[in-house]
Amino acid sequence: MAEAKSPSGVSRVLNAAWLRPFVFLLVIVAAWDLSIRLFHIPAYQIPSPGDVVAVLWTDWPELLRQSWPTTYATICGFALSALFGIPTAMLIAGSRTVESYVYPLLVFSQSVPKIAIAPLFVVWFGFGIIPKVISAFLLGFFPVVVSAVQGFKSVDSDMVDLARAMQGSRFRVFCAVNLPHAMPAIFSGLKVSVTLAVVGAVVGEFVGSNSGIGYVLQRSIGTFDLPTMFAALVILALLGVILFWIVDRIERLVIPWHVSQRADIIFAS
Amino acid sequence: MNPATKPSDLDQPAAHLRLVSDRAAGATPGITLSGVSKTYRSRDGDVPSLRPLDFTINDGEFFVVVGPSGCGKSTLLKMISGLLAPTTGEVLVDGELVTKPHGNVGIVFQNALLLPWRNILSNVMLPIDMKGLPRAKYLARAKDLLKLVGLAGFEKKLPWQLSGGMQQRASICRALVHDPKIMLMDEPFGALDAMTRERMNVELMRIQRETGKTVLLITHSIPEAVFLADRVLVMTERPGAIAAIYDVPLPRPRSLDSMSDPVFTELVQRIRKHFFTQGTLD
Numbered sequence: 001m002a003e004a005k006s007p008s009g010v011s012r013v014l015n016a017a018w019l020r021p022f023v024f025l026l027v028i029v030a031a032w033d034l035s036i037r038l039f040h041i042p043a044y045q046i047p048s049p050g051d052v053v054a055v056l057w058t059d060w061p062e063l064l065r066q067s068w069p070t071t072y073a074t075i076c077g078f079a080l081s082a083l084f085g086i087p088t089a090m091l092i093a094g095s096r097t098v099e100s101y102v103y104p105l106l107v108f109s110q111s112v113p114k115i116a117i118a119p120l121f122v123v124w125f126g127f128g129i130i131p132k133v134i135s136a137f138l139l140g141f142f143p144v145v146v147s148a149v150q151g152f153k154s155v156d157s158d159m160v161d162l163a164r165a166m167q168g169s170r171f172r173v174f175c176a177v178n179l180p181h182a183m184p185a186i187f188s189g190l191k192v193s194v195t196l197a198v199v200g201a202v203v204g205e206f207v208g209s210n211s212g213i214g215y216v217l218q219r220s221i222g223t224f225d226l227p228t229m230f231a232a233l234v235i236l237a238l239l240g241v242i243l244f245w246i247v248d249r250i251e252r253l254v255i256p257w258h259v260s261q262r263a264d265i266i267f268a269s
Numbered sequence: 270m271n272p273a274t275k276p277s278d279l280d281q282p283a284a285h286l287r288l289v290s291d292r293a294a295g296a297t298p299g300i301t302l303s304g305v306s307k308t309y310r311s312r313d314g315d316v317p318s319l320r321p322l323d324f325t326i327n328d329g330e331f332f333v334v335v336g337p338s339g340c341g342k343s344t345l346l347k348m349i350s351g352l353l354a355p356t357t358g359e360v361l362v363d364g365e366l367v368t369k370p371h372g373n374v375g376i377v378f379q380n381a382l383l384l385p386w387r388n389i390l391s392n393v394m395l396p397i398d399m400k401g402l403p404r405a406k407y408l409a410r411a412k413d414l415l416k417l418v419g420l421a422g423f424e425k426k427l428p429w430q431l432s433g434g435m436q437q438r439a440s441i442c443r444a445l446v447h448d449p450k451i452m453l454m455d456e457p458f459g460a461l462d463a464m465t466r467e468r469m470n471v472e473l474m475r476i477q478r479e480t481g482k483t484v485l486l487i488t489h490s491i492p493e494a495v496f497l498a499d500r501v502l503v504m505t506e507r508p509g510a511i512a513a514i515y516d517v518p519l520p521r522p523r524s525l526d527s528m529s530d531p532v533f534t535e536l537v538q539r540i541r542k543h544f545f546t547q548g549t550l551d
Contacts, residue, residue, distance in 0.1 A: 064290055069445070127344075156380075156382060158378050158380070159382045159384075161346045161347065161350075161352050162376050162382060162395075163395065163399050164352060164370055165350040165351065165352055165372070165374060165376055166370070166372055166395070166396040166398070166399035166400055166447065167370050167371070167372035167399060167400050168398075168399030172398070172399055172401075173399065176384075176386065176398060176399065178382070178394065180386050183383075255386070257385050257386040257427060258385070
């Protein structure tokens with residue numbers, strides 16, 4: 001009977017799906033503020049949410065200016081991950097020989113901590129954007145390859161046989177069967193990759209840069225300016241969320257047929 | 270031992286259960302297999318899948334292969350379509366040696382294998398895209414075929430919106446759209462429920478009569494084999510060889526009533542005995 005009751009306008013807005021994460025966020029921020037007051041945590045250890053918001057408000061132009069280089073490096077690194085990751089996965093999935101040579105080495109290289117070798121890129125490429133892009137690329141590359149390999153390999157061999165029996169050339173069969181089939185897996189890899197690319201870009205900025213959010217983070221830690229540091233973290237989180245959301249939207253456009261998107265089709269038709 | 274299962278009994282069939290021994294007869298129309306065998310190489314050594322086979326499938330014939338699981342039936346199908354090269358012997362389609370996919374076949378597998386991102390119509394058009402034929406020319410044919418199998422009005426639906434039987438009918442259309450001479454069907458109705466399966470059998474027979482295709486169908490179901498076939502090839506267990514080839518003298522057109530015909534029941538029993546004797550001997 002409770003469901004039959006039509007909810008009031010306010011509670012309907014509060015129950016809207018897009019609002020829920022914000023409501024939850026608000027609860028977390030309130031808990032944060034409350035625990036600082038309750039346990040008397042000094043501001044040099046954890047700043048209060050109010051201070052962080054104040055910094056975000058007053059230093060907004062500066063933070064925005066600093067977030068462009070980070071965004072730029074992230075997108076470049078991510079684009080390179082996709083550009084090299086997908087063809088690499090195609091080669092690995094397409095040839096046992098390539099797989100046996102390349103895949104173990106790729107996994108091995110993934111175990112090398114990127115943060116440890118990031119200074120090396122500064123030595124090689126200076127303090128410009130390139131070390132950041134490379135570090136974003138290195139973090140974003142692996143998940144794309146792993147997911148795409150899995151996607152390409154999970155094609156039903158009967159389906160490929162069917163297309164080949166119709167005299168489809170290798171390229172035609174690949175475009176009509178293998179590639180679309182791998183798309184959902186590729187996109188799940190891209191979504192992991194884009195958030196890791198943000199981390200990669202910040203790591204690049206940590207070790208050698210005089211611009212970007214990573215640089216702001218580094219500087220504010222040095223001066224114990226915790227509100228600014230937390231504000232930078234908020235900006236980074238926002239950046240990750242926005243980029244993830246963009247990839248998610250593109251996925252919906254590219255693979256509307258996939259199981260994960262079917263609810264939308266039913267409502268549309 | 271039950272005298273009915275004695276091998277000698279199988280060698281002397283009644284007049285209407287003639288054991289046909291086919292020998293390759295040169296460049297005849299239809300499908301000719303001469304000395305075709307297949308051995309798979311694996312790390313543990315060679316695994317023989319098919320012992321040398323010799324038989325001919327005539328043009329426009331409904332030819333059904335029955336055999337136990339893993340007797341190399343699917344290997345046979347792949348070799349005829351040109352996807353797999355035989356280890357020895359040769360496959361001839363209309364007198365031409367098959368060495369690579371020749372495209373003169375339509376294939377139907379146990380699963381409909383429709384591409385989930387293509388609607389029904391463009392799934393049916395897949396062979397046209399693969400062969401690079403003009404799409405516009407075959408579009409009307411694809412729609413006619415969908416009408417033939419009772420799927421008119423479902424052209425724009427996505428595969429998952431259709432039932433299993435409807436999906437399999439769409440995959441039959443896909444096998445026919447490029448007008449191949451031969452239809453190869455690998456347990457096409459194995460995944461369907463018994464009711465749908467019987468209906469599909471009747472429908473497949475109608476489609477074969479209307480299109481005049483040569484059909485090679487692989488099945489586990491002996492009644493299905495006898496009901497559909499002009500001739501039934503019975504295979505032995507792995508490595509597969511020909512146990513017998515039977516003519517099915519049931520008149521066409523057949524209906525589900527044909528299944529109670531004494532000729533039908535006798536032939537079904539006879540074929541079943543092959544598997545029983547094999548089972549007790551091994």
